[in-house]
Amino acid sequence: MPRLKEKIIVTGLASAAIVTILTTIGIIWVLLSQTIEFFSDVSLFDFLTDTQWTPLFADKHFGILPLVAGTFLTTFIAILVALPIGLTIAVYLNEYAPKSFRKIVKPLLEILAAVPTVVYGFFALAVITPFLQMLIPGMAGFNALSAGIVMGIMIIPLITSLSEDALFAVPMSLREASYGMGSTRLQTAFKVMVPAASSGIIVSVILGISRAIGETMIVAIAAGQQPRLTLNPLVPIETITTYIVQVSTGDVAHGSLEYRTIFAAGMALFVFTFILNNISYWVKKKFQEKYE
Amino acid sequence: MDKLEAKNVNVFYGLNKVINDVSISIKPNSVTAFIGPSGCGKSTFLRLFNRMNDYIDIFKMEGKVEIDGKNIYDKAIRVEELRKKVGMVFQKPNPFPKTIYENIVYGLRIQGIKDKNILDETVEKSLKQAALWEEVKDKLKNSALALSGGQQQRLCIARTLAVEPTVILMDEPASALDPISSAKVEELIYELKNNYTIVIVTHNMQQAARVSDTTAFFYMGELIEHDSTKIIFTNPKNERTQNYVTGRFG
Ligand SMILES: Nc1ncnc2c1ncn2[C@@H]1O[C@H](COP(=O)(O)OP(=O)(O)OP(=O)(O)O)[C@@H](O)[C@H]1O
Ligand SMILES: [Mg+2]
Numbered sequence: 001m002p003r004l005k006e007k008i009i010v011t012g013l014a015s016a017a018i019v020t021i022l023t024t025i026g027i028i029w030v031l032l033s034q035t036i037e038f039f040s041d042v043s044l045f046d047f048l049t050d051t052q053w054t055p056l057f058a059d060k061h062f063g064i065l066p067l068v069a070g071t072f073l074t075t076f077i078a079i080l081v082a083l084p085i086g087l088t089i090a091v092y093l094n095e096y097a098p099k100s101f102r103k104i105v106k107p108l109l110e111i112l113a114a115v116p117t118v119v120y121g122f123f124a125l126a127v128i129t130p131f132l133q134m135l136i137p138g139m140a141g142f143n144a145l146s147a148g149i150v151m152g153i154m155i156i157p158l159i160t161s162l163s164e165d166a167l168f169a170v171p172m173s174l175r176e177a178s179y180g181m182g183s184t185r186l187q188t189a190f191k192v193m194v195p196a197a198s199s200g201i202i203v204s205v206i207l208g209i210s211r212a213i214g215e216t217m218i219v220a221i222a223a224g225q226q227p228r229l230t231l232n233p234l235v236p237i238e239t240i241t242t243y244i245v246q247v248s249t250g251d252v253a254h255g256s257l258e259y260r261t262i263f264a265a266g267m268a269l270f271v272f273t274f275i276l277n278n279i280s281y282w283v284k285k286k287f288q289e290k291y292e
Numbered sequence: 293m294d295k296l297e298a299k300n301v302n303v304f305y306g307l308n309k310v311i312n313d314v315s316i317s318i319k320p321n322s323v324t325a326f327i328g329p330s331g332c333g334k335s336t337f338l339r340l341f342n343r344m345n346d347y348i349d350i351f352k353m354e355g356k357v358e359i360d361g362k363n364i365y366d367k368a369i370r371v372e373e374l375r376k377k378v379g380m381v382f383q384k385p386n387p388f389p390k391t392i393y394e395n396i397v398y399g400l401r402i403q404g405i406k407d408k409n410i411l412d413e414t415v416e417k418s419l420k421q422a423a424l425w426e427e428v429k430d431k432l433k434n435s436a437l438a439l440s441g442g443q444q445q446r447l448c449i450a451r452t453l454a455v456e457p458t459v460i461l462m463d464e465p466a467s468a469l470d471p472i473s474s475a476k477v478e479e480l481i482y483e484l485k486n487n488y489t490i491v492i493v494t495h496n497m498q499q500a501a502r503v504s505d506t507t508a509f510f511y512m513g514e515l516i517e518h519d520s521t522k523i524i525f526t527n528p529k530n531e532r533t534q535n536y537v538t539g540r541f542g
Contacts, residue, residue: 099349173386177448180342181399181455182376191402196389 034263066227070237077148086159113157121221124150142224145233166200199287216241301355325500328510379452385444387436399455422450442473
């Protein structure tokens with residue numbers, strides 16, 4: 001009975017889709033309800049303006065700003081590392097490298113992307129920090145700089161891969177137009193190809209930022225866990241994600257206000273990545289028509 | 293002296309020989325049309341004159357190609373310098389995704405020219421030469437991609453002229469255009485011939501007859517016949533040429 005078989009398969013597929021949707025709804029529901037409860041104890045105004053985050057101390061403050069600052073500081077450093085390096089590699093692969101070389105390097109980059117983040121975190125703490133301490137005396141053992149740099153290294157494959165795809169999609173005719181007027185390869189790469197691929201490159205950066213904001217392990221290991229409202233990359237900080245880990249793995253009583261802080265923090269994180277993903281979706285759509 | 297000259301040129305893509313012992317000379321300030329059936333090597337041969345085939349991994353060339361008596365495949369030649377002298381217009385209009393203004397000044401910018409007066413003057417002059425000025429003078433800061441196909445192609449010609457080449461290579465420059473735009477481009481070619489040496493590849497026999505002074509007929513990688521356009525179209529020496537221009541094959 002092929003009809004029955006088909007029905008079973010369709011039902012199976014549909015329920016798989018429904019499970020995914022329900023899970024998402026479930027997550028948002030828990031996040032939202034706990035967050036709302038959190039804000040019945042703490043005012044939104046304090047949450048957004050207080051400059052201290054000390055929910056686990058006797059003198060409690062619930063200002064998210066220090067965690068946001070830590071998150072953005074490490075993310076900023078990561079992009080500062082990943083964008084120039086990732087883009088350079090992408091340009092090299094697309095404009096200079098022989099096809100055979102490109103075939104070897106691309107899978108190698110994927111391997112770099114598959115290294116567990118805990119290994120990166122350890123690398124930051126055990127290699128990068130001691131190295132940087134030789135250059136910058138007085139740098140703390142836990143700091144945003146090492147964590148950010150290593151996070152940047154982790155994001156390089158993402159930036160490279162997406163930027164390379166974007167460069168590859170630029171029509172050959174533009175490259176020829178540029179060469180035809182006497183441009184060198186370098187000029188062609190940076191004055192024609194990169195601008196023409198800019199929307200794809202922007203998307204790669206936004207997804208990189210998204211990834212960096214959500215990254216947990218590297219910062220947990222290498223950046224210390226001290227919420228601090230600072231832009232100084234040389235001292236310990238804490239990010240939103242690491243705070244959530246710290247509380248979830250600690251001995252805070254479930255259902256307490258302290259426990260609910262992680263949902264408020266999680267909500268903040270959710271809002272950031274949600275906005276970023278939407279921006280990248282919008283950029284993609286907006287610029288897609290360009291080459292019809 | 294001849295402006296362009298090829299001597300006993302062979303071209304290979306890998307093991308495939310696509311140009312077979314072709315020699316040709318082209319006079320300055322003339323329009324030469326390359327005609328012939330698809331795949332006979334017109335584009336490949338055209339692109340020898342600005343070394344545009346160099347980027348193809350499997351491309352190999354034998355023989356000599358000279359411009360103003362200088363072998364352009366000589367080791368001492370800088371290919372970027374060569375291409376400033378030998379401009380190219382492609383089959384599909386390929387403006388950069390930049391403003392009209394930036395498209396025109398691109399060639400100057402890469403030469404390091406920053407003087408705004410020079411750039412402005414060049415934009416106006418090139419667009420006038422390409423018969424596009426009146427249509428776009430009020431929207432120079434708009435994206436070039438917003439222009440029609442025909443306007444884009446004239447923009448590409450203007451962009452090429454801005455670098456002040458002496459030779460312009462055109463590979464089916466009007467084949468992607470509507471008849472009116474196509475006629476405009478033809479008119480333009482006719483105008484430009486006073487100051488430039490133009491080589492144009494075309495599949496359109498009427499077009500070749502209208503714009504060119506001499507016509508070269510290629511067939512399967514060989515140059516069958518090169519003569520004044522009038523002779524090629526009315527009284528060719530070779531039977532294959534005769535058959536092709538009268539539409540009996542190809
Ligand atoms: N990049 C390339 N690699 C390998 N072979 C090529 C390449 N470009 C062209 N050829 C081959 O060389 C021969 C000549 O091609 P070319 O494009 O010069 O012909 P054409 O006369 O311009 O044809 P058309 O009128 O269709 O444009 C063809 O057999 C083609 O398949
Ligand atoms: Mg061709």
